[in-house]
Amino acid sequence: MTDISQIDEPKEAEFSDYVSLLKPRVMSLVVFTAFVGVVVAPGGLAGPIHPFIAFFAVLCIAIGGGASGALNMWYDADIDRIMKRTKGRPIPTGKVTAGEALYVGLALSFFSVMMLGLATNWLAAGLLAFTIFFYAVIYTMWLKRSTPQNIVIGGAAGAFPPMIGWAAVTGDVTLTSTLLFLLIFMWTPPHFWALALFMNSDYDAAKVPMLTVTHGKRTTRVHILVYTAVLALTALWVAFTPIAGWAYLIVAVVLNIWFMLGAVQIIRRDESEAEADDYAVERRFFKLSLLYLFAHFLALLVDKILIIFGIGGPL
Amino acid sequence: MAITQLSERHETRKSRNVGLGFCLGGFVVMVLVLSMIKIAVEIPAQRAAQAEQRALEAQSSSGKFTPAPRIPPKEEVR
Numbered sequence: 001m002t003d004i005s006q007i008d009e010p011k012e013a014e015f016s017d018y019v020s021l022l023k024p025r026v027m028s029l030v031v032f033t034a035f036v037g038v039v040v041a042p043g044g045l046a047g048p049i050h051p052f053i054a055f056f057a058v059l060c061i062a063i064g065g066g067a068s069g070a071l072n073m074w075y076d077a078d079i080d081r082i083m084k085r086t087k088g089r090p091i092p093t094g095k096v097t098a099g100e101a102l103y104v105g106l107a108l109s110f111f112s113v114m115m116l117g118l119a120t121n122w123l124a125a126g127l128l129a130f131t132i133f134f135y136a137v138i139y140t141m142w143l144k145r146s147t148p149q150n151i152v153i154g155g156a157a158g159a160f161p162p163m164i165g166w167a168a169v170t171g172d173v174t175l176t177s178t179l180l181f182l183l184i185f186m187w188t189p190p191h192f193w194a195l196a197l198f199m200n201s202d203y204d205a206a207k208v209p210m211l212t213v214t215h216g217k218r219t220t221r222v223h224i225l226v227y228t229a230v231l232a233l234t235a236l237w238v239a240f241t242p243i244a245g246w247a248y249l250i251v252a253v254v255l256n257i258w259f260m261l262g263a264v265q266i267i268r269r270d271e272s273e274a275e276a277d278d279y280a281v282e283r284r285f286f287k288l289s290l291l292y293l294f295a296h297f298l299a300l301l302v303d304k305i306l307i308i309f310g311i312g313g314p315l
Numbered sequence: 316m317a318i319t320q321l322s323e324r325h326e327t328r329k330s331r332n333v334g335l336g337f338c339l340g341g342f343v344v345m346v347l348v349l350s351m352i353k354i355a356v357e358i359p360a361q362r363a364a365q366a367e368q369r370a371l372e373a374q375s376s377s378g379k380f381t382p383a384p385r386i387p388p389k390e391e392v393r
Contacts, residue, residue: 012327015334050352056345119349 017090022066030065030161034058036297037165040243057168064112064128070105071136079206124168131160148211155188176241186231190224194286198279221267228263232256245303245312
């Protein structure tokens with residue numbers, strides 16, 4: 001006979017479980033890059049929009065990013081259960097049902113887009129709506145399970161926030177805001193492929209066709225180097241736009257040399273070497289990639305502050 | 316019956332209720348502040364711009380002043 005005391009009680013979700021549906025760590029990147037987009041846009045700090053509206057715009061972009069995270073968790077609940085990295089998420093642990101995640105995602109998507117449109121302009125709102133659609137439908141439902149180029153194309157979703165922030169202030173999409181988009185777009189593949197190198201078994205088990213699974217780790221190492229080189233060119237191009245100054249140039253030169261050296265180290269290793277030290281170099285490169293993006297956007301912020309105080313200026 | 320009496324549900328869902336309460340309260344405050352800013356700053360600015368436009372049109376129609384053609388904004392990337 002079944003012992004009733006052994007049957008698990010349905011787990012009651014805490015508020016924090018709903019917050020983790022929104023992928024707070026990804027959201028922090030969205031918030032920071034969108035904030036920089038708002039601040040560096042022409043007149044961003046003392047210009048066409050009130051500071052509170054600028055703050056509200058960043059909040060809407062963050063909520064929109066979180067909503068797409070919830071939709072991703074709803075759709076990917078089956079593979080999240082298999083992967084070590086994701087099995088602690090609220091749906092695989094049974095704290096939140098997939099249906100709840102879907103409703104949270106849809107409600108927050110609608111809310112964030114409408115509020116951004118009403119508070120700023122409909123170009124920014126349209127870009128946010130497209131970002132959510134791109135991440136939830138194009139990346140999650142289509143590309144992620146069908147092509148090793150999943151994170152290359154899907155990376156566009158994570159690259160939109162600074163462009164949306166810029167559009168919220170200016171009502172416009174320009175070459176400079178497109179370059180900010182490109183900076184994150186080109187950064188995404190080396191960042192995720194470094195992760196895939198040391199988490200390959202996870203993707204393999206879940207049958208996600210990451211480049212490491214479909215073409216092997218050697219090809220992935222080559223791809224990391226190629227994308228890092230293109231990323232370096234993009235990062236340096238940003239240095240010669242009106243939003244960047246000496247702080248950005250110094251950060252870009254130092255970090256891109258550092259990042260390239262990391263990518264060269266990665267390509268020079270073979271699998272036996274990597275397994276011997278538990279992918280120490282790849283893990284370091286992954287952590288460096290986080291610093292890389294943060295430092296580039298921080299440098300743009302510093303340059304903007306220097307311009308305000310009349311110290312710096314475009315190169 | 317005391318109004319403060321709590322059921323078991325209140326206890327198990329305390330975190331959700333408080334969190335949702337803060338979110339909705341924050342939303343109301345934000346919309347209120349946003350509305351006040353729109354009324355106090357943006358709408359007067361729009362009215363001033365419209366008045367200026369009307370004044371320019373009136374001047375141009377009376378033949379005293381011909382407004383210069385609009386110069387497109389400078390390309391912000393060199």
